[in-house]
Amino acid sequence: MAQAHAVFGDPRLASLWLEKSIWNDDRIICPKCGGDRIKRTNERKSPYRCRVTKCRHRFSLKIGSPMEAQTFPSIIG
Numbered sequence: 517m518a519q520a521h522a523v524f525g526d527p528r529l530a531s532l533w534l535e536k537s538i539w540n541d542d543r544i545i546c547p548k549c550g551g552d553r554i555k556r557t558n559e560r561k562s563p564y565r566c567r568v569t570k571c572r573h574r575f576s577l578k579i580g581s582p583m584e585a586q587t588f589p590s591i592i593g
């Protein structure tokens with residue numbers, strides 16, 4: 517599990533891992549409207565914003581993901 521420690525030891529790296537494993541850069545989907553026109557922002561809490569005019573939903577990648585209900589320590593064991 518040494519490799520998992522290397523990945524999850526840094527929360528920022530863990531976030532990047534989530535991003536790469538769940539969504540590809542061009543396949544991020546808005547959890548509210550399902551649109552795929554997503555813009556990155558500089559905000560930490562909601563780094564993504566839906567570009568659909570009637571939506572404009574802000575969200576992070578952890579929302580609605582399978583990882584949400586899990587904790588990293590349980591994965592690292």
Ligand SMILES: [Zn+2]
Nearest residue numbers: 546549566571
């Ligand atoms: Zn949307």
